[in-house]
Amino acid sequence: MEYKAFQPIFYNITRINKATCELQCHMASYDEMAIINGKLAQVVKIVGDQVTLQVFSGTEGIPTDAEVLFTGEPPILKVSEDLAGRFLNAYGKPIDNGPEVQGEPRMIGGPSINPTKRERPSELILTGIAGIDLNNTLVTGQKIPFFADPEQPFNQVMADVALRAKADRIILGGIGLQHDDYLFFKNIFENAGAIDRIVSFINTTEDPSVERLLIPDMALTAAEYFAIDRNEKVLVLLTDLTLYCDALSIVSNNMDQISSKDNMPASLYSDLARLYEKAVQFPAGGSITIIAVTTLSGGDITHAIPDNTGYITEGQLFLRRDAEIGKTIVDPFRSLSRLKQLVIGKKTREDHPQVMNTAVRLYSDSANARTKLENGFDLNDYDKRCLSYAKEYSEKLLAIDVNVDIEDMLNTSWSLFSRYFKKEELAIRQDLVDKYWKD
Amino acid sequence: MTTTSTIKKGTVTGIISNLVMAVSDAPVAQNEICYISIGEEQLLGEIIKVIGKDIFIQCFESTRGMKVGNTIRFTDEMLEVTLGPGMLSKIYDGLQNDLKKFDSLLIKRGKRSEALDTSSRWHFVPLVEQGKTVSAGDWLGEVKENAIPHRIMVPFKLSGRYKIKKLVDEGDFGIDDVLAILESEEGENIDVKLWQKWPVKKPLKGYVEKVRPFAMLETGVRIIDTLIPIAEGGTGFIPGPFGTGKTVLQHAISKQADADVIIFAACGERANEIVDVFTEFPELDDPHTGRKLMERTIIIANTSNMPVAAREASVYTAMTIAEYFRNMGLKVLILADSTSRWAQALREMSNRLEELPGPDAFPMDLTAVIANFYARAGYVFLTNGSTGSITFLGTVSPSGGNLKEPVTEATKKSARCFYALSQKRADQKRYPAVDPTESYSKYLEYPEMQNYLHEHISALWIDMVTRTKDILLRGREVHDQINILGDDGVPLDYHVQFWKAEVIDFVILQQDAFDTIDAMTPIVRQKYMLQLVLQICQMEFDFKDFEEVAGFFKRIINKLKQLNYSTYESEQFKKIVEEYTLIINEKRIA
Ligand SMILES: Nc1ncnc2c1ncn2[C@@H]1O[C@H](COP(=O)(O)OP(=O)(O)OP(=O)(O)O)[C@@H](O)[C@H]1O
Numbered sequence A: 001m002e003y004k005a006f007q008p009i010f011y012n013i014t015r016i017n018k019a020t021c022e023l024q025c026h027m028a029s030y031d032e033m034a035i036i037n038g039k040l041a042q043v044v045k046i047v048g049d050q051v052t053l054q055v056f057s058g059t060e061g062i063p064t065d066a067e068v069l070f071t072g073e074p075p076i077l078k079v080s081e082d083l084a085g086r087f088l089n090a091y092g093k094p095i096d097n098g099p100e101v102q103g104e105p106r107m108i109g110g111p112s113i114n115p116t117k118r119e120r121p122s123e124l125i126l127t128g129i130a131g132i133d134l135n136n137t138l139v140t141g142q143k144i145p146f147f148a149d150p151e152q153p154f155n156q157v158m159a160d161v162a163l164r165a166k167a168d169r170i171i172l173g174g175i176g177l178q179h180d181d182y183l184f185f186k187n188i189f190e191n192a193g194a195i196d197r198i199v200s201f202i203n204t205t206e207d208p209s210v211e212r213l214l215i216p217d218m219a220l221t222a223a224e225y226f227a228i229d230r231n232e233k234v235l236v237l238l239t240d241l242t243l244y245c246d247a248l249s250i251v252s253n254n255m256d257q258i259s260s261k262d263n264m265p266a267s268l269y270s271d272l273a274r275l276y277e278k279a280v281q282f283p284a285g286g287s288i289t290i291i292a293v294t295t296l297s298g299g300d301i302t303h304a305i306p307d308n309t310g311y312i313t314e315g316q317l318f319l320r321r322d323a324e325i326g327k328t329i330v331d332p333f334r335s336l337s338r339l340k341q342l343v344i345g346k347k348t349r350e351d352h353p354q355v356m357n358t359a360v361r362l363y364s365d366s367a368n369a370r371t372k373l374e375n376g377f378d379l380n381d382y383d384k385r386c387l388s389y390a391k392e393y394s395e396k397l398l399a400i401d402v403n404v405d406i407e408d409m410l411n412t413s414w415s416l417f418s419r420y421f422k423k424e425e426l427a428i429r430q431d432l433v434d435k436y437w438k439d
Numbered sequence B: 001m002t003t004t005s006t007i008k009k010g011t012v013t014g015i016i017s018n019l020v021m022a023v024s025d026a027p028v029a030q031n032e033i034c035y036i037s038i039g040e041e042q043l044l045g046e047i048i049k050v051i052g053k054d055i056f057i058q059c060f061e062s063t064r065g066m067k068v069g070n071t072i073r074f075t076d077e078m079l080e081v082t083l084g085p086g087m088l089s090k091i092y093d094g095l096q097n098d099l100k101k102f103d104s105l106l107i108k109r110g111k112r113s114e115a116l117d118t119s120s121r122w123h124f125v126p127l128v129e130q131g132k133t134v135s136a137g138d139w140l141g142e143v144k145e146n147a148i149p150h151r152i153m154v155p156f157k158l159s160g161r162y163k164i165k166k167l168v169d170e171g172d173f174g175i176d177d178v179l180a181i182l183e184s185e186e187g188e189n190i191d192v193k194l195w196q197k198w199p200v201k202k203p204l205k206g207y208v209e210k211v212r213p214f215a216m217l218e219t220g221v222r223i224i225d226t227l228i229p230i231a232e233g234g235t236g237f238i239p240g241p242f243g244t245g246k247t248v249l250q251h252a253i254s255k256q257a258d259a260d261v262i263i264f265a266a267c268g269e270r271a272n273e274i275v276d277v278f279t280e281f282p283e284l285d286d287p288h289t290g291r292k293l294m295e296r297t298i299i300i301a302n303t304s305n306m307p308v309a310a311r312e313a314s315v316y317t318a319m320t321i322a323e324y325f326r327n328m329g330l331k332v333l334i335l336a337d338s339t340s341r342w343a344q345a346l347r348e349m350s351n352r353l354e355e356l357p358g359p360d361a362f363p364m365d366l367t368a369v370i371a372n373f374y375a376r377a378g379y380v381f382l383t384n385g386s387t388g389s390i391t392f393l394g395t396v397s398p399s400g401g402n403l404k405e406p407v408t409e410a411t412k413k414s415a416r417c418f419y420a421l422s423q424k425r426a427d428q429k430r431y432p433a434v435d436p437t438e439s440y441s442k443y444l445e446y447p448e449m450q451n452y453l454h455e456h457i458s459a460l461w462i463d464m465v466t467r468t469k470d471i472l473l474r475g476r477e478v479h480d481q482i483n484i485l486g487d488d489g490v491p492l493d494y495h496v497q498f499w500k501a502e503v504i505d506f507v508i509l510q511q512d513a514f515d516t517i518d519a520m521t522p523i524v525r526q527k528y529m530l531q532l533v534l535q536i537c538q539m540e541f542d543f544k545d546f547e548e549v550a551g552f553f554k555r556i557i558n559k560l561k562q563l564n565y566s567t568y569e570s571e572q573f574k575k576i577v578e579e580y581t582l583i584i585n586e587k588r589i590a
């Protein structure tokens, strides 16, 4: 971010917290950026002549007589083709030793898209992962998070998805990314020869946590530039939004706001929706798809962060370790892609919806059988068949290391059906059974 | 409100997100609308609190760039909607801006657009004669709007009686043409045009009497119509954790419901869900008129990324438009998704105002606010003896899926139908995931509703419904027993009872909202299916062991599901019934 050089003035700072400070000033405008003692800050509250600044890199070292420069402008990002291939920090400054990005300044966190100017998403994103393509098909313009415990390989899966999806542009927003993971993304993108398609905004765990609040808006402003101005299919990866929410709660606590559930600000839903709703399909062909990561603590999805996220996004992808096959799978029960019905059976083979539902239902029957087994009951023939089916289904279709096309996924499902079940146990429309059942 | 000729001004003294603090020398009123200037832009705001000289305003648009000292213009008006022909098929924002009239991709703040189309011409037919005496809400004439006779009514803001001094003859008119001149008892003349205005927070009451709802509102959704019916003019709510099917259920209802006008209040939810409606509805047929669904639909869209304060306005805007149509003697259905977002908007504001928080930091008066709102629905008799209704169905998004949270509890006190969506049923893909035992309709207990069902469906209907519920409940109990004692540990009959309940579950309760045939079940077909399924439940069968029980009933379910996917009474339908009868007869004890 670059700002016109106004004259900095010394102010009497009346209150300093971890992330915010207050001063007396008559000219501040709401949301504008300021530089206090060399640090970037934003006006978050004005009451009379008392102005509260949120200091992104923390208030360490700010004196009570700090020098403050009000820029008169909200936070901006300079956008142009030059963003391609660049690694930038939360302020849009290079961290790759390259030159400053030149371009048109755009205010970040800008207004929302007129819903009537949207187009209904209808273009498949194929990932080769059956747990996604078969059971939770993604489309361009969708917003969906991975819900995962911290030890799960969500960043790897996300990178796979990003590289296999035929996106024109990939924008990575690293929010509190561990340094090793940052290097992981860098390597995998470089090795795939995809670096020119990628723009990265990175805040690592070494960087101040409040700075993180800028990352998603920066990434999405860049995304809007490519999707609107250049009509590109843009894929935005945001990892990890749980850390974003934690930063929100730090700021709101610093401002003495009454917090709601799990110490999160009462506005958490709106704060997250503002980001996710940037996902869009435009009639002209440009689109923004958002794939995010929300890490869970102890798998608890009733916590305010995953809970609010679930109410905003168009489904969620759950990663879980299947002990029996020793692999990570996309959990078919908790995962859901809400936009799948726009494409399955329409852009994919006609039997897709019914095959998918039946396969999952039979898998859930196996869960019942397992409960019986654990409670020490005898298993009947159907239970036993379900259990064997479940194992193979998990291995051949749910595991995240599967990489096949969607036709194969459907054929594999039919072979599993005929290996373990009778036609009438499927409850699939007769004409489909007649056509696809494998004797 | 006082009317002053001079412009009332004020100045900004503080800004916290969408809360703006201000002072003014002029008198202001609670809920008065004002415009806050930032340069050229005029942002809309509403006064929500006054303490001494301090005025608290909720700003409906982004306050970015606002400064202390910015000027405010107060309007003497509350937030109003414009009511008249041309609202059908529109997509409005929460403040009734016609979103299609904005050119740019992004919504620019400070921009407004006309709610009605100034260029349209409407064919007006008078319904009364010149010289007659009328009062607020009386029909003066009508214009045809799509399938609807859109009545042009005496302005609701008028009180007392008026003589029709002049009324135009049948002909084509624009929105702003004067159609009638009314003369008050004091001799004052009032022009009546095709449109009028009304403040959204005040109930629009042009009716004589509100009666208890007595007729069923057919929705085409089996679990609702058959087991937990909602009444025309009734209220209901759908709480459910995320992804359990609230929106899909509402959309399914909107496609088939027997209503003249459907209003979607998309309140703080996803923009793509609105795109769904305006992409699909212009293609789909209204099963009742054969016209396109969009022709009877109005969308009020305050998506989750739009300014929070306008969320509250959006539900009131929807309700006021509904009240206007109700007064034309029409059946209106409002679908609000999600009322929790509205409650959250209230909470955000109440927190910024540093009000004493109630449970979960929601405002103390939440229950009262919700109750007042639901009370605006209802079945009414108009002055001319016609009837009109507003049926209100809202979703609730309980945080953490916990139904003990304040919004669910408050809503439960107001809404008379409760459609609890169960996470477990959704996980099992048993859609719609309405929990058949937790959910209820208080209307089923109304004698007038019972009479209605008796006359319109069957004298045995209530009895059949009760039996169905008993079988489902029993199914649940035996299922628990089987789980505790094991397949072998219970009598064979337990398995039969369990599977009979499963037949009801799979064939009646579950319904595929995305299959063109299954999605839509008119009440005659529902009656046929329920009779069929209850017959099975009464039959006795001869089984060797529990595995045979399961195998047999799965075949039955499979056949009956095929039935649900076939056109009613088609050749295919009849063929499946025959095949099914053969299966039944294999095991049936005569
Ligand atoms: N009747 C149905 N038939 C088939 N699938 C359904 C049905 N109802 C819901 N679903 C599935 O569940 C998904 C989520 O449904 P929906 O969007 O209605 O949930 P919701 O309760 O509104 O969630 P949120 O609170 O997050 O808005 C749908 O995208 C669809 O895949």
Ligand SMILES: [Mg+2]
Binding pocket: B246, B247, B248, B269, B337
């Ligand atoms: Mg929904």
